Amino acid sequence: MAGETMNNALEALDKAVAAVKLAAEQAPDAVGAAAHGVSGGAIDPFVFRLAIFVLSIFVGYYVVWSVTPALHTPLMAVTNAISSVIVVGALLAVGVSLSGFATGFGFVALVLVSVNIFGGFLVTSRMLAMYKKKDR
Amino acid sequence: MSQNIAAFLYLVSGVLFIMALRGLSHPSTSRTGNIYGMVGMAIAIVTTLLLATPNFGGLVLIVLALAIGGGAGAYIARTIPMTAMPQLVAGFHSLVGLAAVMVAAAALYSPVSFGIGAPGSIHGQALIEMALGAAIGAITFTGSIIAFLKLDGRMSGKPILLPYRHAINIALLVLTVIFIVNLATSESHVAFWLVVIFALALGVLIIVPIGGADMPVVVSMLNSYSGWAAAGIGFTLGNLALIITGALVGSSGAILSYIMCKGMNRSFISVILGGFGGETASAATDDGVQRTVKQGSADDAAFLMQNASKVIIVPGYGMAVAQAQHALRELADTLKEHGVEVKYAIHPVAGRMPGHMNVLLAEANVPYDEVFELEDINAEFAQADVAYVIGANDVTNPAARDDKSSPIYGMPILDVDKAKTCLFVKRSLGSGYAGIDNTLFYKDGTMMLLGDAKKMTEDIVKAMKA
Numbered sequence: 001m002a003g004e005t006m007n008n009a010l011e012a013l014d015k016a017v018a019a020v021k022l023a024a025e026q027a028p029d030a031v032g033a034a035a036h037g038v039s040g041g042a043i044d045p046f047v048f049r050l051a052i053f054v055l056s057i058f059v060g061y062y063v064v065w066s067v068t069p070a071l072h073t074p075l076m077a078v079t080n081a082i083s084s085v086i087v088v089g090a091l092l093a094v095g096v097s098l099s100g101f102a103t104g105f106g107f108v109a110l111v112l113v114s115v116n117i118f119g120g121f122l123v124t125s126r127m128l129a130m131y132k133k134k135d136r
Numbered sequence: 137m138s139q140n141i142a143a144f145l146y147l148v149s150g151v152l153f154i155m156a157l158r159g160l161s162h163p164s165t166s167r168t169g170n171i172y173g174m175v176g177m178a179i180a181i182v183t184t185l186l187l188a189t190p191n192f193g194g195l196v197l198i199v200l201a202l203a204i205g206g207g208a209g210a211y212i213a214r215t216i217p218m219t220a221m222p223q224l225v226a227g228f229h230s231l232v233g234l235a236a237v238m239v240a241a242a243a244l245y246s247p248v249s250f251g252i253g254a255p256g257s258i259h260g261q262a263l264i265e266m267a268l269g270a271a272i273g274a275i276t277f278t279g280s281i282i283a284f285l286k287l288d289g290r291m292s293g294k295p296i297l298l299p300y301r302h303a304i305n306i307a308l309l310v311l312t313v314i315f316i317v318n319l320a321t322s323e324s325h326v327a328f329w330l331v332v333i334f335a336l337a338l339g340v341l342i343i344v345p346i347g348g349a350d351m352p353v354v355v356s357m358l359n360s361y362s363g364w365a366a367a368g369i370g371f372t373l374g375n376l377a378l379i380i381t382g383a384l385v386g387s388s389g390a391i392l393s394y395i396m397c398k399g400m401n402r403s404f405i406s407v408i409l410g411g412f413g414g415e416t417a418s419a420a421t422d423d424g425v426q427r428t429v430k431q432g433s434a435d436d437a438a439f440l441m442q443n444a445s446k447v448i449i450v451p452g453y454g455m456a457v458a459q460a461q462h463a464l465r466e467l468a469d470t471l472k473e474h475g476v477e478v479k480y481a482i483h484p485v486a487g488r489m490p491g492h493m494n495v496l497l498a499e500a501n502v503p504y505d506e507v508f509e510l511e512d513i514n515a516e517f518a519q520a521d522v523a524y525v526i527g528a529n530d531v532t533n534p535a536a537r538d539d540k541s542s543p544i545y546g547m548p549i550l551d552v553d554k555a556k557t558c559l560f561v562k563r564s565l566g567s568g569y570a571g572i573d574n575t576l577f578y579k580d581g582t583m584m585l586l587g588d589a590k591k592m593t594e595d596i597v598k599a600m601k602a
């Protein structure tokens with residue numbers, strides 16, 4: 001009985017592995033691959049990601065300098081909330097992981113970042129709701 | 137869902153995050169900005185779920201984790217007092233740091249689900265990105281916990297100076313780099329965990345020697361680190377939303393650190409090396425002159441303020457500790473009834489994190505257009521009749537402007553000594569957080585109001601209404 005269940009589970013796991021491998025082989029990274037194709041395969045997708053990264057740093061630089069000093073605390077709270085977008089990694093780990101360890105790590109990560117997502121955005125909106133203009 | 141559509145949606149969510157930060161350029165647009173941020177996050181989560189199509193068991197785990205974490209987060213966000221915001225932000229940073237470590241570990245143990253190769257043959261480049269993300273995440277984790285403990289008062293704000301700490305730090309850093317290289321070539325799980333352990337130790341050792349007065353820089357710096365950690369993981373996963381967000385958060389934290397350092401006239405390096413604050417500097421006090429301090433009562437203060445035409449209020453960390461912001465607003469209201477013009481002046485490093493005072497004043501319903509930054513209001517002190525300093529100390533010390541031997545010389549200060557009278561609310565005549573004697577106390581135009589900031593302010597209001 002237990003053996004049969006085990007076998008079924010293993011079979012299911014095998015199928016899952018095959019499916020994920022297929023998905024991974026087909027398109028490991030769409031943007032990178034697309035760029036890869038455009039450049040005739042001469043440029044590594046990493047370079048394109050690096051380009052996006054570097055440009056985003058510049059965008060961040062100019063956007064953050066335009067933030068009014070009065071809102072620096074909400075800025076820290078909201079940057080903290082958006083850095084929880086690391087949730088995408090945690091979701092992959094929990095959802096399609098093939099190792100018990102990875103699922104466990106992913107689960108812990110998911111709990112931690114959801115504290116951050118909900119806590120971060122809610123505390124930011126609580127703060128921002130307090131900023132009022134002089135009533136005349 | 138096709139990978140191309142997914143990548144496009146991640147880009148959309150990255151752009152929404154940029155707009156969330158952009159909204160913070162003015163209080164009136166900030167609330168919309170925050171909503172953009174929430175939508176961006178929702179898009180990122182839904183896209184990932186549609187792309188990964190987890191099985192039933194996985195879905196249950198995901199919902200469970202979201203419910204546990206989300207419930208805790210929402211509860212914390214609703215109940216936390218505004219004065220505890222610095223430690224809350226530090227605590228949240230530690231969560232992002234640990235999550236980065238965990239995601240990197242998951243990617244190492246199950247690389248197929250992240251599309252970075254099979255176990256035993258993960259691309260070397262992905263391993264390096266993963267290890268960097270994990271190492272920075274680990275430093276953020278322990279560093280933020282120490283910052284949290286210091287800000288929450290569970291640990292002394294005094295710097296803890298270990299012997300040979302610079303040598304130890306460099307050794308740990310070198311070891312971390314060696315094992316990152318080792319991991320990239322061998323994909324050894326042991327090497328990965330060694331990297332994590334060294335980075336965890338490094339996080340503790342970097343923050344422990346930094347004193348309480350430098351905490352605004354530390355909190356901003358850890359904010360920056362959590363961004364770089366996310367970006368590292370973003371490279372591993374080839375995820376646009378993560379790369380863009382990591383870069384945004386990283387540069388945001390770096391800019392805030394820079395602003396805080398400039399507000400204290402300290403170099404970033406000297407803050408990181410630590411050891412500032414806690415000890416009392418003797419240079420300013422030992423000139424042999426007998427100094428006298430003029431003390432006043434709440435009634436004296438009430439009389440002075442009522443008859444003034446312009447009062448500038450200078451709040452500092454002490455106001456947050458005494459929870460005096462509501463009493464302060466009442467004081468300002470009463471003054472306005474007497475026809476007195478009231479403004480607030482905020483030093484960039486007042487409080488324990490960037491913008492700390494602004495949030496507290498906003499909580500007490502002070503309109504944001506009465507609150508001014510240092511460079512916008514400093515010239516007005518000369519025309520003010522009264523400067524009411526409540527819970528601020530070092531940021532008003534004229535020694536920073538006049539005394540070249542002072543350790544804080546060169547730090548921009550609020551020129552409260554230029555006002556006709558400076559009312560200085562303080563518990564006792566001790567030195568401030570930086571451990572430096574304030575020469576302002578002994579000036580002719582200064583009247584010391586000794587007592588609890590909140591009680592003193594309430595007494596002044598009572599005296600004015602009497």
